[in-house]
Amino acid sequence: MPFVITDPCIGTKDAACVDVCPVDCIHPRKDEPEFATATILYIHPEECIDCGACVPACPVAAIYDSAESTPASQKALVEANAVYRAGEPDAVARAEAIVKSHIETHPDLIAVPPAERAAAHA
Ligand code: SF4
Numbered sequence: 001m002p003f004v005i006t007d008p009c010i011g012t013k014d015a016a017c018v019d020v021c022p023v024d025c026i027h028p029r030k031d032e033p034e035f036a037t038a039t040i041l042y043i044h045p046e047e048c049i050d051c052g053a054c055v056p057a058c059p060v061a062a063i064y065d066s067a068e069s070t071p072a073s074q075k076a077l078v079e080a081n082a083v084y085r086a087g088e089p090d091a092v093a094r095a096e097a098i099v100k101s102h103i104e105t106h107p108d109l110i111a112v113p114p115a116e117r118a119a120a121h122a
């Protein structure tokens, strides 16, 4: 099962995970035009090889190792990771719409500082 990026990435987005991913499946990278406007980064579910390197690299514990292990409050972001495709405007817009909806429906979580947000996941 592919790994999943969740909401502690919002407000962090430092791309530390991109630097350690051996198969370049986390996007947008800093050198891609979508990086400036992306709310979070996304893991391509078919390209991820489940190596786990990104998990300890993330300073805010935003990455879960499967859809199943992703907490209930973060399930919508499994779909956001699944639909995102770098360079495909419709896919990018769909993924970002899911993330923005998540922000609107979870103001309690988003109010928590990113470094403490994963601990608040339910
Ligand atoms: S688990 Fe490995 S392959 Fe998958 S996104 Fe993380 S670093 Fe990349």
Ligand code: SF4
Pocket: 005, 008, 009, 010, 012, 013, 014, 015, 016, 017, 018, 041, 057, 058, 059, 060, 061, 062, 063
């Ligand atoms: S390392 Fe974590 S916070 Fe940084 S971009 Fe990757 S998922 Fe987001």
